[in-house]
Amino acid sequence: MPVAATRGASSTRERILDAAESLFIEHGYAATSLRAITTAADVNLAAAHYHFGSKFDLLAAVFHRRIEPVERGRLEALDALERQEAPFSVRDVVYAFLSPMYGAEADDLLDVLPDLIGRIYAEPESLTKPLLEGEFSGVAGRYLTALGQALPDVPPAELRWRFHFTIGAMIQLLRFRAPLGLTAERADFVGSLDRLVDYVVAGLEQERTS
Amino acid sequence: MPVAATRGASSTRERILDAAESLFIEHGYAATSLRAITTAADVNLAAAHYHFGSKFDLLAAVFHRRIEPVERGRLEALDALERQEAPFSVRDVVYAFLSPMYGAEADDLLDVLPDLIGRIYAEPESLTKPLLEGEFSGVAGRYLTALGQALPDVPPAELRWRFHFTIGAMIQLLRFRAPLGLTAERADFVGSLDRLVDYVVAGLEQERTS
DNA sequence: GTCTATATTGGGATAGAC
DNA sequence: GTCTATCCCAATATAGAC
Incomplete structure (x- = not known):
């Protein structure tokens, strides 16, 4: 690097x-x-x-510089989704959530954004709590609401759990890019995002049959 | 605490x-x-x-004390699964993987195991690589093989990705116990494990239909 | 805005008496 | 095995000249 x-x-x-x-x-x-x-x-x-x-304020500045456009992109993508008349699917919502990462294709943003978000989330909560509270206010709540509209039969508490696991799968991709035993080229990141989408949509839409 | x-x-x-x-x-x-x-x-x-x-060797000892029984339990559960004659399902394999955490119900192990594993995984790779290499040799490989037997139509590379995301969802549960907006009682941990199982089984077994 | 110099505190590690 | 005392270095932060 x-x-x-x-x-x-x-x-x-x-x-x-x-x-x-x-x-x-x-x-x-x-x-x-x-x-x-x-x-x-x-x-x-x-x-x-x-x-x-201070050192902490430097961290906050580092984080804010990258995360602010991401959160803004997420809100805008959801705005666009809600403006259209046709009902939207779980997959639509998931794509909206990840849209800032898809959209950054040409940018050099993709060189650091996944690693940075992955690392920040991995820091001890005592450190990240003040950071995340400021940046993420509202975004998670709006996405939960949208998911609830796409999955009207799933109780809200259950939906929060599924969203929780979805975040975990996403962080795993951001932190490690590729599973053990496979290597991911930088250009493959969008491809692995697609794999993530398939996985989490299945988890979000699950219907137990066994 | x-x-x-x-x-x-x-x-x-x-x-x-x-x-x-x-x-x-x-x-x-x-x-x-x-x-x-x-x-x-x-x-x-x-x-x-x-x-x-040294400080690092102390960390290694802390980690080893907790993780060794977990890895041993995972291997034994998989042994038991493979010994039985009937074919096993994805859900069986996932349960085997999580069995040490189910089994620890009565133990005070559950007070610290999830937090510790969650934290270790979150440390920078430069720190955890020497730790994880020693402890996890073979376990992931054996579980991938077992998953492949339960999902014979999924290509191995695709399976590694799904397993990767599964680990991410699991770590998320271990680190935070409950989604934002919900609180998890200590006694609820087994219940949230069940939710995790449902989620990851759906992701592992996914069949795209759209 | 940028530098040198330094205040102050805390870090891991170790020597050697007991 | 356990203690005191200490070495040596690195940390964040700041004061004050330029």
Whole structure:
């Protein structure tokens, strides 16, 4: 993986964000020092404090920069779905939820977004709670409602469980990209998203027959 | 949550293991100091090094103590399944995989096992790779083979993906116990395992119809 | 905005007495 | 096996010159 600092001569602030991002992804938050970040970014240690105030606030900035467009995309995709007159399927809702990742195909966003989200979710809850509360307000609730409309016979509590497991399957893909024994090319990510969709739609729509 | 050190007067070595376990679960590996561990265990700092050699080796011991019986139980359950003459279903294999967690009902094992496994899986790969390689050799492979027998029409690569997502859903349950908006009583864990089984069996057995 | 220098605290690990 | 004392290094953060 290329080091963030080699991405060209951007501003000090952006170089710090890039370096922090790739190091947080690789080693996690607690195991990454500001020194390692500023060294990789080729900036002075004090610059990190000047621009971000504290290590935690730097993490919040790193996270916000990537997640804000994702959450916005999710809301917009759901808006579009609800505006159309025909009823929508579970698959439609799942696609809407994942649409920011499909849409980022050409972007270099796909190089870091899955790894970053996967890593943030994996951090201890004491660290991520303040982060996630700010960013995800409303999105999960709106998607649960939409899923309920696509699956009117499933009780709300049951639906929350199925959505919970769906998030878990998604995080697994984001964190590891490929199962043990298989390797995933970067270009295959959209293909593996399709596999994820098939899996979670089956789980969401399940009807016990045995 | 009760502090590990209050579990009675066990040996120094066990007190260190208990305290390390609960602190690792709560704050993660990197954010937990040996000093915090030995203070919680009410033992001397040097004792940790005497008994375990290093912080990493302590983590390995914490992990091994819990995961070894789980992996052994998984292999034994699969042995039993394969010994019987009737063909087995996907659901049978999934139950075998989760059997150590069902079986631990009466045990206090369920107090920590899900949290610990969930946390370990969430640590950065650079940390967990040496741990997981030693413990999981063979188990995943055997279960993939068994799943392949229950699903003879699914190509092996496709099966690996479905198994991958299954692990993700399981980890999500272990880490968070309940979806946002719902609370899970400790006694409900077996009930939520049943929900997990329904979800992943549907994903594993999926047949696209749309 | 960027630097040097430093304050202050805490980290893992170890030597050596008991 | 257990303790005290300590080594040595790294951490976040800040003060203050430029």
